[in-house]
Amino acid sequence: MSTEPGQSRGGRIRLVVSYDGANFHGFARQYGLRTVQGVLEETLTNLLGVQIDVHGSGRTDRGVHARAQVVHFDLPYGPPANRLVHVLSGRLPSDIIPISAHNVDSDFHARFSVVRKTYRYHIFRGVHPDVFKYRFSWHVREPLNIALMQRAASHLVGEHDFTSFCAAAAPQEDKVRRIYEVNVVESGEDAFLYCSGSGFLQYMVRIITGTLVDVGLGDISADAIPDILAAKSRVSAGRTAPAHGLCLWNVEYPIVYGGRVLDL
Amino acid sequence: MSTEPGQSRGGRIRLVVSYDGANFHGFARQYGLRTVQGVLEETLTNLLGVQIDVHGSGRTDRGVHARAQVVHFDLPYGPPANRLVHVLSGRLPSDIIPISAHNVDSDFHARFSVVRKTYRYHIFRGVHPDVFKYRFSWHVREPLNIALMQRAASHLVGEHDFTSFCAAAAPQEDKVRRIYEVNVVESGEDAFLYCSGSGFLQYMVRIITGTLVDVGLGDISADAIPDILAAKSRVSAGRTAPAHGLCLWNVEYPIVYGGRVLDL
Known part of the structure; x- marks a missing residue:
């Protein structure tokens, strides 16, 4: 044409x-x-x-x-x-x-x-609040055991029913999702939680983050995650991390689409 | 008591x-x-x-x-x-x-x-705007010659009449100020200009930054700074960098004050 x-x-x-x-x-x-x-x-x-x-x-x-x-x-x-x-x-x-x-x-x-979405959650661990970060991060002052958080995160990878990790009133009927990766990366006073999956339920990344922070603080055992998943009940998981630390990081699509390479 | x-x-x-x-x-x-x-x-x-x-x-x-x-x-x-x-x-x-x-x-x-104040100016040089930085930085897409900017900056150090580097309508009568340091620090896609002095005139750090950016772009010669200072005229300097890239970084006071160590 x-x-x-x-x-x-x-x-x-x-x-x-x-x-x-x-x-x-x-x-x-x-x-x-x-x-x-x-x-x-x-x-x-x-x-x-x-x-x-x-x-x-x-x-x-x-x-x-x-x-x-x-x-x-x-x-x-x-x-x-x-x-x-x-x-x-x-x-x-x-x-x-x-x-x-x-x-x-x-x-x-x-x-x-969509074939894969990645969210990033930013936890700021500085002693004092940071004017350049307050808008985009959750300030957690208590020391976090990052290794325990990473251990807990590994239990979430794979296909699971995430009823325990979504809003009790989440609109989606099917609560099964596949998580490809959850990584907690330290960088100075910052810690970033990257979570990739096929799709996410309402508040899911925030409840995952809140629960991993509870693990990092010693309030939830890292190896309790399988039981929390099995309970299929929101109250079995930890707190909900605040919205302002969360960022939709990346959305991925098939490279080849309808027989053609996507013109991206 | x-x-x-x-x-x-x-x-x-x-x-x-x-x-x-x-x-x-x-x-x-x-x-x-x-x-x-x-x-x-x-x-x-x-x-x-x-x-x-x-x-x-x-x-x-x-x-x-x-x-x-x-x-x-x-x-x-x-x-x-x-x-x-x-x-x-x-x-x-x-x-x-x-x-x-x-x-x-x-x-x-x-x-x-006050004995010394430091401002930091944040220049962001990424190809795409950055949602975490747009609020706190000036996005300059054209390549900057940082070495030339640092060379120009060195001419500003010392006691000078900064009439050329302040708002034409600046309220202060005495335009002489002492600059202790001006440093341009590269960090990935960011460049930070740190400027320390005894005190600053209206828009002074923003005009210094704008002029150094003009130097970095090749529009003003790095060694033109002494002539710009000598001209004592706002129009001889470069542009005024936008306000939102500027941050009052630090304010210093005597450690010993009135014969006593300041209770800080």
């Missing part, structure tokens, strides 16, 4: 965005509230003069950040993909940062095509 | 605070605007039921952050200094972080006793 010079072709766009979740009521559109999806849709709709629906790889809770959330939407016309980051940078508020935009086939779906 | 158990003695307090400057109209109290000094005074006044005046080591401009701003105030009574950080943590908004509080002699003055 040829395109006139200066005329853009529209089509399906895969957009990667970062956001600072502090001033959003989460990702998912909610009437009357400031949400990431809502602001993206409003910005694109104002830009193009027609209603644009934005589909995310999944929700993030209120206060949770994203380094690389992936969304898709269909444009009837508009700036070519390679200009879209520039155009959106000038129109989005400073707490949503467009990172990259690419044309993709129309069978790409930001949510249904 | 003995103190009843449970009764606190009040007196002069030296308080160190961090703040995230994004949502403040600078440090200095301004009627009807949210300022750091205003919020500190309001919080202390509400806590104690009497008007408390807070004195800072100096102003910071709108949008500028502080890792360690120093203030003093006099308490007629109130929590002992070693409880004050805890008490204030629960009452201050999350973007002002109390770090430490100590009793000091009544001749200590947060502003007049």
Whole structure:
């Protein structure tokens, strides 16, 4: 299909965005509230003069950040993909940062095509609060035994029923998920928990983090994790870590999609 | 002087605070605007039921952050200094972080006793914006020659008339200041400019940073700095770096004060 010079072709766009979740009521559109999806849709709709629906790889809770959330939407016309980051940078508020935009086939779906998601949880262990980190980390002052946390984390890897590690009111019926990796990485006063899986239930990464912190503090045994999983009850796990330390780190898709290499 | 158990003695307090400057109209109290000094005074006044005046080591401009701003105030009574950080943590908004509080002699003055101040300017050089840094750094995408910036910086060290490196409307009459050190430190995608001196004029660190960036980009010669100083004219220097990359890093006082070692 040829395109006139200066005329853009529209089509399906895969957009990667970062956001600072502090001033959003989460990702998912909610009437009357400031949400990431809502602001993206409003910005694109104002830009193009027609209603644009934005589909995310999944929700993030209120206060949770994203380094690389992936969304898709269909444009009837508009700036070519390679200009879209520039155009959106000038129109989005400073707490949503467009990172990259690419044309993709129309069978790409930001949510249904996901093969793996990674969250990062940032624990800050400094004696004094840090003005550059308070917004993005959980400040834990008591000493944490990181080796015990890593040992507990290893029990979570694999396919399990995560009923004990999600909100009691989580909407999903099937609580079985596969975790590929959980790693706790120390870096000076920081500790980062990276958690990769096929998908996550509501509050799941925050309850995993809170429980691992309880392990690190000596309040829960590292080898209690299998029993906690088996209990299939939220009360058997530890606390829920606060939202503002959590960040959607990465969303992965098949490299080959519909018989073609994804144009990323 | 003995103190009843449970009764606190009040007196002069030296308080160190961090703040995230994004949502403040600078440090200095301004009627009807949210300022750091205003919020500190309001919080202390509400806590104690009497008007408390807070004195800072100096102003910071709108949008500028502080890792360690120093203030003093006099308490007629109130929590002992070693409880004050805890008490204030629960009452201050999350973007002002109390770090430490100590009793000091009544001749200590947060502003007049300063012997050295250090600012840090954060330049972020990543290809993509970084959601954890956008709030606290200036994103410069073009390659910077850091060695040239350091060479230019060395010309600023010493006592000079900094008329060329301050706001044309700067209120201070005497434009002579002494700079002790200017260092440009690379760390991965970040570059930090540390600038220590006896004191600074309005916008001085931001104009120094902007001019050094112009040097790093090749737009101003590193060895043009002496001529720029000699011109005593704001237009001879480079641009003004944005406020949000700047942070008041440290404020230093004499260790021995009034014949006594400062009770810090």
